Amino acid sequence: MRLCIGPAASAESYLDMERIVSAADVMGADAIHPGFGFLSENSRFAEICEKCGIRFIGPGSHVIAHMGNKAEARKTMIQAGIPVVPGSRNAILTVEDGLAAAEEIGYPVMIKAASGGGGRGMRIAETQEEFEAQFRTAQREAEVGFADPSMYIERCVKNPRHIEFQILADSFGHIVHLGERDCSVQRRHQKVIEESPSPALSEELRSRMGAAAVKAASAAGYENAGTVEFLLDSSGEFYFIEMNTRIQVEHAVTEAVTGRDLIKEQIRIAAGEPLSFTQEEVHLQGHAVECRINAENPEKNFLPCPGTIEEVHFPGGNGIRVDSAIYAGYRIPPQYDSMIAKVIVHAPDREAALQKMRSALDEMVVMGVETNLDFQYQIMKNQVFCDGKADTGFIENVLKIKG
16 A cells, blocks of 8 residues: 655655654554654654654664764763764854864864764865855755754864774664674765775774774664764774664665674564574675665766656676666656665675676666766776775775765
């Protein structure tokens, strides 16, 4: 059974809490899985579900609220003894307070929305002179995207690796991590490629970062699936940056290397069941890579390219997974994110995985709209990336494409 929750504009459909809860009531649903966008990290929506007797498949509303506020999350991590990037102590609402914090922290600084994620509401200010313009731009994005003007200032770590750890926690106090994903290849602070395991981590460093991720989840009183995100600098030091209180777009990468169904595990936890495995039973097997296929033009500052798909062909074969809802005749709307598919490959080692991804991208066809397929193939052939040396500045500094 299908039920229309509203028109295409997200404010009147996927962001309308009353419509979604009403739809769940009409359908007789006893739980809502929020996915990885829209209201998935909205504490008010989770609270409404709780009050309506509908199970929100994710952490409790109080945890979402606490960890969704970067300033509060930072305090929690400091108290737990987890290293953090130097930053502002409290949420910042004005340019004047932001300038004072930036002066104390030292330039360059990263200006971030205190709530939300996904690369929105983020700007870098290299100097005091450009701070005000960057702050106001980031704050406008935060107000539009998250209905919260609160900002956060932290020191900008230049071109680090972006490493995130997948965690699962049940209501019985059991917490496990399922290894890391390297999400360093980004444009506009949004991920383009993810892989696991990271070519930048030794077993010793992986063990330390994994233990820190579990400790972070414990300090937050976390339950269900979440991601603890770190920056890894060139000296091997890592710093907590945020916790995503939802399943990630790239969760399929972890599923490929662990053989665990994360969505099924989320539902089990939400139903009050314990984790179905222990930390000792988590093993990373082989190597997985994910490419996000977007309807956009990388040569025009990654300009979104909505339109109608005339023809589509997905790659197939052993170790290849495609997550998508597009088809010939599908109209890509302008109201939403430009991602139209995820291509995930799994192979015995990284070199084999990269070769499999090159073959998959070569086989995939999308006609009628511009996409980043050729751009992704270019990355898969780039020597810096193939050598496992790509950091968060890779697209801008190596490929010379401004994002």
